[in-house]
Amino acid sequence: MSNDLPIRKIIHVDMDAFYASVEQLDNPELRGKPIAVGGGSARGVISAASYEARKFGVRSAMSGRLAEKLCPDLIFVRTNFDRYKEVSQQIRSIFFEYTDLVEPLSLDEAYLDVTENKKGMPSASLIAQEIRQKIFEKTGLNASAGISINKFIAKVxxxxxxxxxxKTVNPEDVLQFLENLDIRKFYGVGKVTAEKMYLKGIFTGKDLKSKSLEYLSENFGKSGSYYYHVVRGIHNSEVKPNRIRKSLAAERTFSENLSSEIFMLEKLEHIAEEVSKRLAKSKVSGKTITLKIKYSDFTLQTRSKTLPYFVSDKAIILETAKDLLYQDKLNNSVRLLGISLSNLNTEDSRKKAKKVIEKPISVQLKFDF
Structure with a gap:
């Protein structure tokens, strides 16, 4: 590895089926059974599925109705976010025993930089093993972990x-690991992008690596540069204990599909009010307002407008959302509407990011993982 690249030991800890596992932990009668958290109402959407349910194809973000068709014995459980947050705090307290460089991604996953850690342990792999054992002893839940030189590889x-x-990916194994990886396993490559890559003969990291930066930028836009670098093991993003909020949103799923914009205006007013409250609570404003529309066939559409000034006022947010709603005809009846603000004026967003010179990996230096 080149000495001018930052050498880090990064762990990505990801709880296994977290919400569902907490419910099975608290309710012994649910253990070993297929359960879904959320999605129990006529138009509900599943928040999490146990591994027993996943065997039938049940997954998060799926409608409860479809999940029940796939798994007739599926048990629906109401979400209990207060309980999930409580357990999440217990887990994070374990992380901080090893390092203050903890970047939570959600209640059930986080990055840890243990290059220099409070225990003085040289092996990140042993740290991850110890953390997973402590999580089990403290909460009764299982966690999985990835360990490597940067956040991208650790998460994969x-x-x-x-x-x-x-899974530990040592520095000298990084390039081979990425070349052999199915393109669907690359973090940041979704279903649509994967299908597009398949059509262009890109099935593995090796196929992706064979493409030039120009080719990837031409075919995948701004993401092209990201793909070009990560497949070469280049991802210099640091573990940030205080993650920069990039957007703030609120949305609602309706009990019945709405087919006219007129019926949606009242809904948008409530959503805009909620967004405004959240902005005030976070003490931020935003310039870009995005309207999210999910149709009855589950297709998703977004419409955005960037204003010349920062806003947090409900009235302005609502008027802009209305303009976006009327911008084009609706494709179908609507089951969900959402409003988000991005391009926020957070303190960190006003600081100029330092440019990092990206250089390819060499594997001359052995590093104890």
């Missing part, structure tokens, strides 16, 4: 030996 690795396992 954490999924390799799920559930209740871990």
């Amino acid at each position: 690795a954490s999924d390799i030996n799920k559930p209740n396992g871990q």
Whole structure:
């Protein structure tokens, strides 16, 4: 590895089926059974599924009706976010025993930089193993982990030996690991992008690596540069204990599909009010307002407008959302509307980001993982 690249030991810890596992922990009668958290109402959407349910194809963000068709014995459980937050805090307290460089991504996953850690342990792999054991002893829940030189590879690795396992990608193995990886396993490559890559003969990291920066930028826009660098092991993003909020949003799923914009205006007013309250609570404003529309066939559409000034006022947010709603005809009846503000004036967003010179990896230096 080149000495002018930052050398880090990064762990990505990801709880296994977190919400569902907490419910099974608290309710012994649910253990070993297919359960879905959320999605129990006529138009509900699943927040999480146990591994027993996943065997039938049930997954998060799926409608409860479809999940029930796939798994007739599925048990629906109401969400209990207060309980999930409580357990999440217990887990994070374990992280801080090892390092203050903890970047939570959600209640159930986080990055840890243990290059220099409070225990003085040289092996990130042993740290991850110890953390997973402590999580189990403290909460009764299983966690998986990925360990490597940067956040991207650590996150990809954490999924390799799920559930209740871990994967270390040593510096000298990074390039081979990425070349052999199915393109669908690359974090940031979604279903649509994967299908587009397949059509262009890109099935593995090796295929992706064979494409030039110009080719990837031409075919995948701004993401092209990201793909070009990560497949070469280049991802210099640091673990940030205080993550920069990039957007703030609120949305609502309706009990019945709405087919006319007129019926949606009242809904938009409530959503705009909620967004305004959240902006005030976070003490931020934003310039870009995005209207999210999910149709009855579950297709998703977004419409955005960037204002010349920062806003947080409900009235302005609502008027802009209305303009976006009337911008084009609706494709179908609507089951969900959402409003988000991005391009926020957070303190960190006003600081100029330092440019990082990106250089390719060499593997001359062995590093104890």
